[in-house]
Amino acid sequence: YFPFASQQEWQFASWLLHSRLSLTTIDSLLALDILQGIPLSFHMGKQLCACAEVLPSGPAWLCEELEPKSPTKHPVHLFYCQLLECLQSLLSHPLLALHISFIPQKVWMSAARVCLLQDALPPGATILGVILSLDKMNISVMTGNHVAHPVLIRLANIDASIHSKMSLHRYLLLALLPIPKFIHKNTHICGLLQD
Numbered sequence: 001y002f003p004f005a006s007q008q009e010w011q012f013a014s015w016l017l018h019s020r021l022s023l024t025t026i027d028s029l030l031a032l033d034i035l036q037g038i039p040l041s042f043h044m045g046k047q048l049c050a051c052a053e054v055l056p057s058g059p060a061w062l063c064e065e066l067e068p069k070s071p072t073k074h075p076v077h078l079f080y081c082q083l084l085e086c087l088q089s090l091l092s093h094p095l096l097a098l099h100i101s102f103i104p105q106k107v108w109m110s111a112a113r114v115c116l117l118q119d120a121l122p123p124g125a126t127i128l129g130v131i132l133s134l135d136k137m138n139i140s141v142m143t144g145n146h147v148a149h150p151v152l153i154r155l156a157n158i159d160a161s162i163h164s165k166m167s168l169h170r171y172l173l174l175a176l177l178p179i180p181k182f183i184h185k186n187t188h189i190c191g192l193l194q195d
Contacts, residue, residue: 001094003051005041017052059085072180080175090155099159102126129156149177
């Protein structure tokens with residue numbers, strides 16, 4: 001839980017950072033007598049922010065302009081993160097640390113092949129199961145009402161008992177696949193191109 005001393009301190013710091021409290025209000029809260037008996041590694045809002053700035057930032061976003069063969073109304077941009085950076089971010093997430101299993105399990109009949117692959121890996125290495133999901137979504141805030149398919153990534157190694165807990169952030173946004181608006185005389189062709 002670096003740079004924080006414990007999981008409890010990390011949870012408290014996370015709550016403070018996600019709350020919309022000002023630094024002055026955080027200073028007032030941390031100065032309360034009830035919190036003086038609790039050993040925290042930060043005692044002021046600025047110290048808390050300094051600790052937060054040491055934390056890893058997560059996967060960086062990249063953008064590429066695509067050039068479809070058919071003309072479009074607007075330029076087509078693909079926004080994405082590097083796959084390995086997303087996997088590293090999921091593997092290093094402190095809330096998921098206790099819920100990730102690296103022991104191979106045979107779940108389906110085709111998993112026999114996966115077990116053979118696992119046996120061929122060097123000692124200490126394992127196969128990570130990756131699950132991708134996507135759905136159409138309107139991105140209306142400050143984008144001119146564009147539409148995209150968000151591609152989400154999740155590790156299959158995460159325990160089934162926490163799959164439904166949204167607060168654990170077990171999914172990461174990997175990419176936004178654009179849905180361009182094509183220019184063509186025939187509206188049926190435009191519809192086929194967009195699909």
